[in-house]
Structures are given as structure tokens and as C-alpha cells.
Amino acid sequence: MKITRKTAACTILAAGLAATAIAQGASLTADFSKKTSVSDNLYGIFYEDINYAADGGLYGEMVQNRSFEFRKSNRSPTETWKDVNISGASSKSRLRAAKTAPLNENNQVYATLTVKQAGDGMANKGYGGMPFEAGKKYPGSLYLRSPDGTIKSVTITAGGSGKNAKKAKVSIEGITTEWKKFEFTIIPEETVQNGELAVCADTVGKLDADFISLFRADIYRNEPNGFRKDLAEKLEALKPAFVRFPGGCIVHGLNLENRYEWKDTVGPVEQRKEKLNFWGYQQSYGIGFYEYFRFCEDIGAEPLPVLSVGMAHNGEISPASDYQKYAQDALDMIEWATGPATSKWGKIRAEAGHPQPFKLNYLGIGNEDCGQDYFARFKYIAEAVKEKYPHIKTIISSGYTYNDVNFHNTWSQVRAWEKGKKTAGICDLVDEHYYNESAWFLTNGKRYDNLDFYPRGEGQPKVFIGEYASWVDGRRNNLYAALTEAAYMTSIERNGDIVEISSYAPLFAKEGSTQWVPDMIWFNNSESYQTPDYYVQQLFSTNKSDNTVSYSLTQPKTAQKKNAIGGTVGLGTWSTTAQFKDIKVTDEDSKEVLYDSNAKSSKITDFRQETGAWSKSGPVIVQSSADINVRAVLNNEAQTEGIQNYTYELKAQKTGGAEGFLIMFGVKGKKLYWWNMGGWGNTQSCIEKGTADGRTIIGDAKPLNLVNGKWYDIKIEVKGDSYSCYLDGQLIHSYTDAMNFDPLYAHIGDTKDGKVIIKLVNVSGSDQNVDISLKNAPALETSAKATILCGKPEDENSFANPKKVSPVTETITGISDSFTYKTKANSVTVLKLKTK
Incomplete structure (x- = not known):
């Protein structure tokens, strides 16, 4: 698609410049008599269980393989567990897996111990070592039985794994020959980063154990089966308008058996069906649809679930006879989320602790799927949804990049449906994905200004930018990558009536356990930090305008920089x-x-x-x-x-x-x-x-x-x-392949409560003066707040220096309907002006 601009509510009159050029006397002019609306839900987040974002990440559970179901990932059922033998190598106590009379039909494997000496048992170090803080309370639970009735009690310990480590101990009594759940609380005596949890029998005999759980002490909002507090709070601080979940590629799966099935993720956690995820590791479904919807409600965000249509990553496709099955899955999910507590699926939600319906206004049907078979499946499912729930906005995938055959075929199909009488209105948004080099984001800022391809007006399908990120210097999360995203986001907000929702991706990355970079938030077992990309997203989401004011940005011409392909x-x-x-x-x-x-x-x-x-x-x-x-x-x-x-x-x-x-x-x-x-x-x-x-x-x-x-x-x-x-x-x-782009990018908007918000992005290595003229603007206070993110282009945050690149806020004076502001080199600036 060749991007050309015909006409729009605002214009960008900018000359091409090399990134390192200096432009003095740039002019930013706005006319407040001309405005277009900006979507209320423009900026959100996309969550997928990639880079260990769920188990070992956002999910508060500390035990890895708590239910001994790793076999579903073609791994040993007792992986991550080890024997605890107090007598050393001479002990013959042994840990193994068993399936006779399991805990339930979905959790069919458990651990069985033949204890030859009192004090023997098994231990788990979690996800590379459990972090404990002295004096804090860690809630746990487990299911136990002694099949021959020989073991009546066990001792649970937590703390460091060394011989001289101080261990916090809890006794569990009342074990019988039948499965029984026991709850406990551990209070560690010392702070350690590489701790473990152990379950040891008090006598010799036979012991079976399953679903051994220990949660972090600090849980977001102290919710049961909850989220790791520091990570959840970082998401909340973004103030996202929506959360897209659970993916991503895990929705369609490596194959059909591997696809994400939402029904496996609701109900009691010990009854959820674990599965290998698309990215090659086990997912416990401890975070399931209930937890996703609950979190959206906690932070005031719209839930945006994405469901499979029966098309897998490896090309496997379910037969056409399954169309009804996938449509019914969608209808059942909507009933589960929004139906009364007396309905079949609403009852399951209510029993989980939420009798009142959740909010649900968006539904993604398929992820990065494409082709005529996909279109037929989407149409079948969307029509079924619209017939029963006409208010729900349905979202179609346009594939996995921004301008290929699949992308154009999707838009052509959607527009063909819009022209048809029977199928009009079955698709509300088109989901576009693109991970591109940084220069792309600087040279494609007019993408959504193209009114030939993205016409404005009621009844037109809107855009959902479901996944995007700038790649720079080997996919690094440095400031320059974030600046190029910020430059592009000014065009997203400028066209906030065409782009209804957008989200950066991926969200999380665990140190040493990544399948994809770059990512917005990095963490290990005990620490986390935000990247410059995070702060850009936060600056835009917490300073979103309600209207785009018609504006133009002019910059002096400078010498062009040539990009020699060569090689x-x-x-x-x-x-x-x-x-x-x-x-x-x-x-x-x-x-x-x-x-x-x-x-x-x-x-x-x-x-x-x-x-x-x-x-x-x-x-x-x-x-x-x-x-x-x-x-x-x-x-x-x-x-x-x-x-x-x-x-x-x-x-x-x-x-x-x-x-x-x-x-x-x-x-x-x-x-x-x-x-x-x-x-x-x-x-x-x-x-x-x-x-x-x-x-x-x-x-x-x-x-x-x-x-x-x-x-x-x-x-x-x-x-x-x-x-x-x-x-x-x-x-x-x-x-x-031109590498010439402007040094400055901007957006001007206002809010319903009377603020004027100006976003300025300077991707050059020099300070840039901007003459700002606000025509027909309301009377403004003479001082304003400026929030600035700046540094060296190569700067990155880290565990050692998590705030190296982070926003600072200052007060500026001399504000009127005509003033000059000097943007710092390599910066994003948000000016928030108040009306009198």
C-alpha cells in the first residue's frame, strides 16, 4: 500500500531531515475551532504468557510444577522437585509420580513418597529459587493422603537451602487415607533469594501429595489466587483503557491440541487443565479468564478476550463441521462473563466469587489468522455473537504484518461485508500487527492520515493496533526505540477516531527466560523495572486527549541523508x-x-x-x-x-x-x-x-x-x-528505502475537563525550539506542567539502574496562546496547560 494523504482534520507540513540534523525555529500551529474526537479506549495493554510472564511472573504462585502435570509438556512429572533425605545417600526414601485414584480427572498425576526414615520428603525451589523476606506471611496449601494410613503428619519448612539456613516450620496433622486439603502460613526467619519449600513426613510409610502451593507474601489487593504485587501495580500505573488477553500466538497454538481453550482456565484452580503453551513451556492456567477479567475490573479497563477459531500455527485446521463448536465457545464465554448467576456459565463465575456480571464490550476472533477459511470462520462466529449480543464489538485479524497480501485481503473482505446487506456490521475493528525497525516508525507517521485507505465516518471499521514495537540495535529497549514509538504515537492519537484501540507488545520479560525481545517490563524473582518504552506508553495513556485539535507542524529543510544499501x-x-x-x-x-x-x-x-x-x-x-x-x-x-x-x-x-x-x-x-x-x-x-x-x-x-x-x-x-x-x-x-525523517513530531489535543495537552517528540541529538501558536484557544493559565523523558539514545534501564531513563516533571511559565518551548535533545515532552 502506498500511503498518500488527501485531506484530514489536521495536516503535517514537514520536510525530511536526517535524525542528527538541527532544526531551529520549528512552528506548531493549532486551530481550536476544528477538532476530531479521540477514542476513549485508545491506549491499552496486551498480555500474553510469553517470556514466563504468567507462571514465575505475574502469577503469585512460587511453586513450579505444583500439580505434577509437567508430562503435558513432555517433561518429567516430578521435574523441579527433589528428594529430601536427612540421612544422606544411605536413605532409600524415593519420590516418584503416580496416577492411581488421582485428585480429579483434570489433575491426574501426583507425587508419591515411600518414606524409609522419618524426616525424609521432597523440596521445590520454584522458578530458580524462592525469594523470602523475614517476618512476612506466605500462605500455602496442599493435598495429602497416606494410602496405607501409616503417615498422620508432615512438617513443612521454608527458607534457604543450605545446611545452616534457618528454616521456618509448620506442622500439618490429620492426614487420612483420602485426599484432604490443608492450608498453612509460613513466616520465614531470614531473608533469602534462593530459598525452597520442603514437605517432609514425620514417620515412615506411604505419602501422596498433590497441588502443593505457596504464594508470595505481597499479592496485589490481597486477592485469592492473585498477582505479584510489584508487577500488577506497574500495569495499573499505566492506566490502560483495555487489556487484550490471553495472546497472541498462544491463542491458536502450535497445533490444535495446543491452542488456548478458555473453558480449561475457569473454575477451581486445582481442576484446571494444564497445557504446554505456544512458547514451549508449561502453563498452569493459574491465571485464567476469571483472573484476567477480575484484574480488568480492578484497574477499570475493558477486557478484550481473544478466542481461537480452530486454525493452528502449524497449518492444522479443524473441519468446517466444527464452526458451530467455536461459535458456541464464544457464546458460552460471553455468558460466563456477563450472564446472570443463575445461567449455566454465569453460575461458574459466581461460584468463583463474582456473582455480578463482568463488563464485556470487545471480542477478538482469531489471532494473526488469515485466508478465505479464516474469513468463513470469523463470519460464522461473528454473526452468532452479533445475533445474541449486538453490542459486542468483534475484531478480525489482518495477519502478522502491516502491508502484505493477507493484510490487504482482510481489509478487502471487511469492506465487502460492509457493502452486503446480510453481513453488514459483523466486523467492528481490524487488528493490525507490526514489529518494525525504528526508521519505519519515523517514516510512516502518515499511515492513518490516508483517507483513501482509512476513511473517516460512522459505520467504517476501526483500527486496532494489537501489537507493535520498534526494533533498534538488535531489538533493545533503549531510549531511541521508545522515542520512535512516541513519534508514531502522535499520529495514532491524531487519528484517534480511526484507530480506536492500540497496545504495545510484548508486555513482560523474565531475565534469562525470554523467547522474544524487546519487552515493556523486565523482572526476575524479586525485582522489576520499567523500560523507556513503558514510560512512553504511560506518558501517552495518562495524558490522552479527548479531541485532536487541527494542527500543523513545519520544520526548515536541511540536507538529506542518503541510505546506501550496498553490501x-x-x-x-x-x-x-x-x-x-x-x-x-x-x-x-x-x-x-x-x-x-x-x-x-x-x-x-x-x-x-x-x-x-x-x-x-x-x-x-x-x-x-x-x-x-x-x-x-x-x-x-x-x-x-x-x-x-x-x-x-x-x-x-x-x-x-x-x-x-x-x-x-x-x-x-x-x-x-x-x-x-x-x-x-x-x-x-x-x-x-x-x-x-x-x-x-x-x-x-x-x-x-x-x-x-x-x-x-x-x-x-x-x-x-x-x-x-x-x-x-x-x-x-x-x-x-529512504532513511530521512523529521527531528520533531507533535500532537495537540484538549480534554473534556478543560486541559490543553501538547505532546512533543524530539528524535534529534540537539535541543529544538518550537514556536507554538494556539489559535481560537480558550484563555490559558500562564504556568503549566511539563513532563519530560530524555537521555542519550542508547540509554537503557536495568536492575542495577532501573530509573536511568525515567520522566521528570517541572513547572514552566510564560504560557499564552503564542509561546516558544525548547525541547530537549532525544526527548518526549508532555505539556499540560490549564484553561482559566
Whole structure:
């Protein structure tokens, strides 16, 4: 999609500037007689159990594998537990797993101990060591039985794991031959970071144990089965308008069996069905839909649940006969959340402790799903929901990036439905996701100004930016990444009548346990800190305007900064075997042939084989591995240094596999461009930019299906900051990857209670003066509050220095309907002006 602007309630009149340029005398002019509304729910949060965000994270439970169900993640049922033998190696007491007469049908495995000496038992260190604070109360519970009646009592200890550690002790008595729940409270005698919980029998005999639980002392709002306080409070401090949950990719799962099923997550915690999650580790469902909805109510946020439509990440799809099942799941969930306590599903909610209905106005149907099968499923489910609950806003996925074939197909389908009489109104919002390089956020600020693609007006589907983040310097959470997001957010708020809701992603990351970066909040077992991205989100969410005031921002022209693509070239495949031949690279300025695979001196070692299985058969280079992300890079970096214009030609043949070719160019160290041909299940062609580990689509995307056995003629022309890609002589992609962007970004709005809010983002390395003119504004007080986030672009927060980048607030004077404000270098500033 080529973004063009026709007309809107505000205009941005800005000249392109390099990020390091200095612009003096920028002018920001607003006209308060012209306004557009901003969505009440514009800024929210997205929560997914990734990076151990739930178990071992937000969830207050300290015991890992408390119910011995790790087998559901193909792991040992007693993993994370160890024998406690007071007599040392000579003890023959043994811990093992059993399934005879389990606690309940959903929790079928338990631990059984054959105790040969009194005092023996088992211990758990939680998620890398339990943190205890001396004198605090830690509530716990467990289920016990002695199948032969030999053991009547146990001793529970908590504290450090060393021989000389002080242990807090609690006695449990009254064990019988039947399962019985026991509750206890532990008060540690000393503060430790690497503690453990132990359960030891007081006599010899047989002991069975299940669902051994110990919660943190500090629980958010002291709620049962609650959240870790410091993490929950950081979310509350964002004042999010909504919470999207439970994902993300865990919604559709690795396969259908692995998908998230909300019905498994409600009811008593010991009866919830545990499952391997999409990101490769066990999820206890201790945080389930009840806890999500309760937290939304606690912080005054709209719940936004997302449900599966029966399409998995691995391509597995449930049969069409299951449409009714998934529609009924949605209807049952709505009844569970909002139905009376006398209804079938509302009763389960009431029994959990919430007889009054929860609020529910949004529903996500599918996550990053796409294609005609998805559209049919969405339509079936959405129509069922709208028929019974017409007030609920339904949300459709547009895939996993911002401008590919799936994205455009989704918007085309939604608009086709809007034109139809029977299906009009079944889709209220389109969920857009994009994780892009920082420059993208600075050069795409007019995305939602494009009224041809995103028309304003009643009845038009709105945008939900469900997941986004800026990637910079290997996906770091530094200030520069946050600044580029802030710059982009000024355009989100400017178009707050088109973009109804938006959320950064992901939310949490546990130190040493990440599957994805960057992330908004980092934590370990005892500490947590906010990133600069967090503070940007907080500045915008707590200072959201109710209306955008029509405004324009002008900046002086400066010299343009060129982005030379340059670099070397390479070959690659994704889940595909292939052959390549007639490979030729030509310097178009000197006409020198830099590489020719048909030359007598050509050999396979001309390429640095990064992954895959590469060989040479005569003039043909063969790649025989079906792995993902297979790459070989031409070893001529020194030869290509300084070359700006070159042509890369080759022939490629797919010999097998699920997808297609990765034709690399502009390779400089880890950074690269590649032409992804036959990507996403052999359906698309696009150019991606970034690194081999993380990229974003640039330019457009087009349908493409590669045929096995056919030789394709491929040519890529690189000219400075532009490229043109040809397939069999036809131009497929052409794009100028400009790296020029403005130093300043802004938004002006007002609120219903009479405040004027001005947001200024300076991504340059110099202070920038901004002349601000507020035409037709109400009379203003002469002083105002300025909240500023600034520092060096590379600055990051850490456990050692959690506030290195954090906002400061100061009072400024001289405010009128015309004044000058100097923004600091590398800063986000929120000016809050009061009317008289």
C-alpha cells in the first residue's frame, strides 16, 4: 500500500531531515475551532504468557510444577522437585509420580513418597529459587493422603537451602487415607533469594501429595489466587483503557491440541487443565479468564478476550463441521462473563466469587489468522455473537504484518461485508500487527492520515493496533526505540477516531527466560523495572486527549541523508530444498563482474555457509536442507565496499519443501535485505529488512506460488537507496528505502475537563525550539506542567539502574496562546496547560 494523504482534520507540513540534523525555529500551529474526537479506549495493554510472564511472573504462585502435570509438556512429572533425605545417600526414601485414584480427572498425576526414615520428603525451589523476606506471611496449601494410613503428619519448612539456613516450620496433622486439603502460613526467619519449600513426613510409610502451593507474601489487593504485587501495580500505573488477553500466538497454538481453550482456565484452580503453551513451556492456567477479567475490573479497563477459531500455527485446521463448536465457545464465554448467576456459565463465575456480571464490550476472533477459511470462520462466529449480543464489538485479524497480501485481503473482505446487506456490521475493528525497525516508525507517521485507505465516518471499521514495537540495535529497549514509538504515537492519537484501540507488545520479560525481545517490563524473582518504552506508553495513556485539535507542524529543510544499501549478496531458503545457477553480480558503475558462478575458479567455498547443507554439482549450487532460515553469503564483503550500484542475477529452482527462496542483498554484517519468494506457506513475495533473526517487510507484498522443478530467472538491481526486483523479466518490487525523517513530531489535543495537552517528540541529538501558536484557544493559565523523558539514545534501564531513563516533571511559565518551548535533545515532552 502506498500511503498518500488527501485531506484530514489536521495536516503535517514537514520536510525530511536526517535524525542528527538541527532544526531551529520549528512552528506548531493549532486551530481550536476544528477538532476530531479521540477514542476513549485508545491506549491499552496486551498480555500474553510469553517470556514466563504468567507462571514465575505475574502469577503469585512460587511453586513450579505444583500439580505434577509437567508430562503435558513432555517433561518429567516430578521435574523441579527433589528428594529430601536427612540421612544422606544411605536413605532409600524415593519420590516418584503416580496416577492411581488421582485428585480429579483434570489433575491426574501426583507425587508419591515411600518414606524409609522419618524426616525424609521432597523440596521445590520454584522458578530458580524462592525469594523470602523475614517476618512476612506466605500462605500455602496442599493435598495429602497416606494410602496405607501409616503417615498422620508432615512438617513443612521454608527458607534457604543450605545446611545452616534457618528454616521456618509448620506442622500439618490429620492426614487420612483420602485426599484432604490443608492450608498453612509460613513466616520465614531470614531473608533469602534462593530459598525452597520442603514437605517432609514425620514417620515412615506411604505419602501422596498433590497441588502443593505457596504464594508470595505481597499479592496485589490481597486477592485469592492473585498477582505479584510489584508487577500488577506497574500495569495499573499505566492506566490502560483495555487489556487484550490471553495472546497472541498462544491463542491458536502450535497445533490444535495446543491452542488456548478458555473453558480449561475457569473454575477451581486445582481442576484446571494444564497445557504446554505456544512458547514451549508449561502453563498452569493459574491465571485464567476469571483472573484476567477480575484484574480488568480492578484497574477499570475493558477486557478484550481473544478466542481461537480452530486454525493452528502449524497449518492444522479443524473441519468446517466444527464452526458451530467455536461459535458456541464464544457464546458460552460471553455468558460466563456477563450472564446472570443463575445461567449455566454465569453460575461458574459466581461460584468463583463474582456473582455480578463482568463488563464485556470487545471480542477478538482469531489471532494473526488469515485466508478465505479464516474469513468463513470469523463470519460464522461473528454473526452468532452479533445475533445474541449486538453490542459486542468483534475484531478480525489482518495477519502478522502491516502491508502484505493477507493484510490487504482482510481489509478487502471487511469492506465487502460492509457493502452486503446480510453481513453488514459483523466486523467492528481490524487488528493490525507490526514489529518494525525504528526508521519505519519515523517514516510512516502518515499511515492513518490516508483517507483513501482509512476513511473517516460512522459505520467504517476501526483500527486496532494489537501489537507493535520498534526494533533498534538488535531489538533493545533503549531510549531511541521508545522515542520512535512516541513519534508514531502522535499520529495514532491524531487519528484517534480511526484507530480506536492500540497496545504495545510484548508486555513482560523474565531475565534469562525470554523467547522474544524487546519487552515493556523486565523482572526476575524479586525485582522489576520499567523500560523507556513503558514510560512512553504511560506518558501517552495518562495524558490522552479527548479531541485532536487541527494542527500543523513545519520544520526548515536541511540536507538529506542518503541510505546506501550496498553490501554483498547471498542465497537462502525457508523450509525448502533448492538449486541455484548462473549467479552473477555486476558493478553497474565500472561494469566489473564481481562474481560469476560459471567461472572456472568458482567453488562452493565462495559462499560463507551460515546454515543449511550446501554443495556444488558442476555449475549448480545445491541446498539440500529443509530447515527454516537457511543462508549462505558470498564472501566478497571487501570487494563490494563502497559499491552503491550493482545488479544481482541468478536462476533458482525449488526441488521440494513448503515455502521458497531467500535471495539476499545489502548484506552488511548481521544486517540484510532479502527477497522472500514463496514465503508464508508458498503464498507471498516481499522484501524483508533487518537481520536473519528479526526482520520487517518493507515496500509491498504480492501473491506468489513457486512450482517445484521450474527454473526462475531472478534479477535485483540496487541503486543507492533503491532496489528493483524482477522475476522472469517482470518487475515485482520497486522501493526507495529512504532513511530521512523529521527531528520533531507533535500532537495537540484538549480534554473534556478543560486541559490543553501538547505532546512533543524530539528524535534529534540537539535541543529544538518550537514556536507554538494556539489559535481560537480558550484563555490559558500562564504556568503549566511539563513532563519530560530524555537521555542519550542508547540509554537503557536495568536492575542495577532501573530509573536511568525515567520522566521528570517541572513547572514552566510564560504560557499564552503564542509561546516558544525548547525541547530537549532525544526527548518526549508532555505539556499540560490549564484553561482559566
